[in-house]
Amino acid sequence: MNRKTIMLGVAGDSASGKTTISKGIVEALGPENVTAICCDHYHRYNREQRRQMKLSALHPDCNYIQIMEQHFRLLREGQPILKPVYNHATGDFDAPDYIEPTKFIIVEGLLPFHTRLMRLCFDTKVYLDPPDSLRRAWKIKRDTTKRGYTEEQVLRSMAGREDVAPRFIHPQRGYADMIVRFYPPNEDGDPGDNHLNTQLVLLPTLPHPDLTDVLEHGGGGYDAGGYDPGRAAGRPAMRLDLARYEGRPADFLEIDGSVCPEKAEELMAIIRGHLPPNAGLDESRLGRYQFGHEERRSYPLALTQLLIAYQLILTAEQIAHSTDRAVATTL
Amino acid sequence: MNRKTIMLGVAGDSASGKTTISKGIVEALGPENVTAICCDHYHRYNREQRRQMKLSALHPDCNYIQIMEQHFRLLREGQPILKPVYNHATGDFDAPDYIEPTKFIIVEGLLPFHTRLMRLCFDTKVYLDPPDSLRRAWKIKRDTTKRGYTEEQVLRSMAGREDVAPRFIHPQRGYADMIVRFYPPNEDGDPGDNHLNTQLVLLPTLPHPDLTDVLEHGGGGYDAGGYDPGRAAGRPAMRLDLARYEGRPADFLEIDGSVCPEKAEELMAIIRGHLPPNAGLDESRLGRYQFGHEERRSYPLALTQLLIAYQLILTAEQIAHSTDRAVATTL
Numbered sequence: 001m002n003r004k005t006i007m008l009g010v011a012g013d014s015a016s017g018k019t020t021i022s023k024g025i026v027e028a029l030g031p032e033n034v035t036a037i038c039c040d041h042y043h044r045y046n047r048e049q050r051r052q053m054k055l056s057a058l059h060p061d062c063n064y065i066q067i068m069e070q071h072f073r074l075l076r077e078g079q080p081i082l083k084p085v086y087n088h089a090t091g092d093f094d095a096p097d098y099i100e101p102t103k104f105i106i107v108e109g110l111l112p113f114h115t116r117l118m119r120l121c122f123d124t125k126v127y128l129d130p131p132d133s134l135r136r137a138w139k140i141k142r143d144t145t146k147r148g149y150t151e152e153q154v155l156r157s158m159a160g161r162e163d164v165a166p167r168f169i170h171p172q173r174g175y176a177d178m179i180v181r182f183y184p185p186n187e188d189g190d191p192g193d194n195h196l197n198t199q200l201v202l203l204p205t206l207p208h209p210d211l212t213d214v215l216e217h218g219g220g221g222y223d224a225g226g227y228d229p230g231r232a233a234g235r236p237a238m239r240l241d242l243a244r245y246e247g248r249p250a251d252f253l254e255i256d257g258s259v260c261p262e263k264a265e266e267l268m269a270i271i272r273g274h275l276p277p278n279a280g281l282d283e284s285r286l287g288r289y290q291f292g293h294e295e296r297r298s299y300p301l302a303l304t305q306l307l308i309a310y311q312l313i314l315t316a317e318q319i320a321h322s323t324d325r326a327v328a329t330t331l
Numbered sequence: 332m333n334r335k336t337i338m339l340g341v342a343g344d345s346a347s348g349k350t351t352i353s354k355g356i357v358e359a360l361g362p363e364n365v366t367a368i369c370c371d372h373y374h375r376y377n378r379e380q381r382r383q384m385k386l387s388a389l390h391p392d393c394n395y396i397q398i399m400e401q402h403f404r405l406l407r408e409g410q411p412i413l414k415p416v417y418n419h420a421t422g423d424f425d426a427p428d429y430i431e432p433t434k435f436i437i438v439e440g441l442l443p444f445h446t447r448l449m450r451l452c453f454d455t456k457v458y459l460d461p462p463d464s465l466r467r468a469w470k471i472k473r474d475t476t477k478r479g480y481t482e483e484q485v486l487r488s489m490a491g492r493e494d495v496a497p498r499f500i501h502p503q504r505g506y507a508d509m510i511v512r513f514y515p516p517n518e519d520g521d522p523g524d525n526h527l528n529t530q531l532v533l534l535p536t537l538p539h540p541d542l543t544d545v546l547e548h549g550g551g552g553y554d555a556g557g558y559d560p561g562r563a564a565g566r567p568a569m570r571l572d573l574a575r576y577e578g579r580p581a582d583f584l585e586i587d588g589s590v591c592p593e594k595a596e597e598l599m600a601i602i603r604g605h606l607p608p609n610a611g612l613d614e615s616r617l618g619r620y621q622f623g624h625e626e627r628r629s630y631p632l633a634l635t636q637l638l639i640a641y642q643l644i645l646t647a648e649q650i651a652h653s654t655d656r657a658v659a660t661t662l
Contacts, residue, residue, distance in 0.1 A: 042413075044429070046426060064413060064429060066411055067411065067412075067413045067429070070405070070410060070411070074401070079401060080397055080398065080401070081398075082373075082395060082398045082413070082415060082427075084413060084426075084427050092426065093424070093425065093426040093427065094424065095377060095415075095423065095424035096413075096415050096424065096427060098375070098395055098398070
């Protein structure tokens with residue numbers, strides 16, 4: 001495959017935060033450099049047909065998997081695609097979208113890592129894994145406010161996919177280079193709260209920036225602030241631990257929502273230090289999310305996005321400086 | 332390009348007989364072996380958008396030419412495509428069609444030979460070139476009976492494309508291996524008449540079967556029948572002449588609608604003799620066309636389709652027997 005673009009995949013169940021993660025990365029890298037697409041439009045059947053066939057929209061049999069593979073490959077080769085467009089409002093298909101790839105491509109969706117050929121197209125694979133209670137609250141909020149469903153419809157839709165998600169969505173976690181888990185500091189945490197904690201599992205399938213000097217020896221921004229009353233007093237707000245993730249060695253980076261801005265900025269500066277000076281990353285766009293009509297900023301989110309953007313920029317650098325064409329174009 | 336299929340392109344203006352030609356070839360080769368698609372669905376805009384932009388649907392700017400190139404290449408490589416579907420009734424787009432290529436592929440439409448990359452995909456290129464008066468009569472008949480337009484709408488639509496067709500459709504004639512011209516024996520001929528004459532221009536870009544022994548020396552089935560009162564008495568009903576077509580040497584095969592069945596069958600037998608014995612061609616399906624609610628058979632049409640099918644079968648043979656992979660997969 002003669003690769004021309006750098007591809008990020010963001011997988012996760014419905015309302016796991018894929019669009020929020022992607023949006024900040026697009027804005028930080030510059031919308032003119034990033035093509036972001038959602039791969040949940042490749043349905044074989046419209047809503048009425050699925051209803052008659054009693055098939056969930058997220059079941060692979062209900063999607064043109066081979067065309068998704070083909071389109072990911074074409075995007076990686078820098079070629080345009082005619083992407084199908086599924087309309088949630090009508091439950092049917094609209095005119096397709098002509099997508100002309102740019103330097104960076106973000107593909108987000110429910111099943112981007114479903115097959116080997118799909119996975120081979122991505123330079124960086126991220127899986128979003130919030131606790132199900134948080135994800136359900138997010139989904140109800142989004143689908144009732146932005147997609148025009150009633151709460152009852154959303155609950156019914158979630159009930160209908162309860163067996164499909166564990167079979168097809170969750171296993172994709174095993175292929176991710178980075179697993180992102182936003183979670184409330186305690187069970188009754190407000191799901192929209194910008195003080196959500198974040199756990200990042202950094203698998204050694206990619207060379208993540210070395211943060212051990214800063215974090216492993218207690219340099220992680222102790223914060224005496226009281227956002228997390230349940231937290232053990234004196235535990236650092238950012239922590240790096242070596243542990244196993246489903247049997248595989250991994251770095252666990254924990255960032256509490258209560259981290260103080262100075263410490264978070266310090267860590268961001270260290271990551272930035274690993275990037276080329278001309279990376280052209282607008283960090284001010286990282287960490288932003290919509291809370292009702294208000295835009296807020298979360299440092300755990302900003303750090304997550306920065307660590308993802310880091311991989312994309314690094315890959316771009318490697319390709320640009322590689323004299324070995326085989327390396328530059330390799331999968 | 333690692334080719335896997337054998338591709339026929341059939342170009343021509345609206346209502347020039349593309350579907351009629353293709354249908355008989357599909358049936359003769361077996362629908363399970365042939366994928367027939369129309370490439371007139373790759374519009375960038377729906378009817379309303381085109382109206383606002385004052386852009387004709389057949390103008391290349393109004394079509395995803397690059398995606399057509401890509402899809403032709405994918406089909407040639409044996410890969411499936413998700414073909415856009417334009418709905419003439421609504422003037423908008425429907426759910427796309429999943430096309431899984433078979434051994435033979437027929438692409439018919441207004442612009443299949445528009446770019447070099449498109450042309451490179453075809454093993455055989457046919458251009459349909461009926462006299463404009465006949466084509467207009469066919470178009471009015473078809474669009475008012477099968478597509479639900481009024482005659483006034485059809486006339487207006489034809490007026491709107493009068494400058495576009497000469498710029499983009501007609502020049503494709505220059506890339507064809509075979510140019511087919513059905514024409515009435517005299518000016519006031521009934522356009523649906525099965526006694527239409529046919530002129531086939533066989534360009535030496537392909538190895539057409541040698542018919543000189545049969546036809547050039549007066550063996551072409553003289554017919555004393557009176558279907559063509561204007562015809563010079565004693566002129567053979569099938570004739571082969573060497574002449575120039577737009578400056579290039581070509582064989583001109585003329586078949587009068589009045590040709591007697593025995594003579595036409597004789598010529599078909601000779602062409603069949605050039606084909607492998609296991610070609611699996613159902614010749615009984617050739618030459619059929621719809622006249623109102625009635626199915627009729629035309630020998631000039633049957634012979635035209637047979638000469639086209641001949642090319643497809645021959646290419647399949649060459650690929651099957653080629654030990655040189657480079658030849659088999661070459662453009």
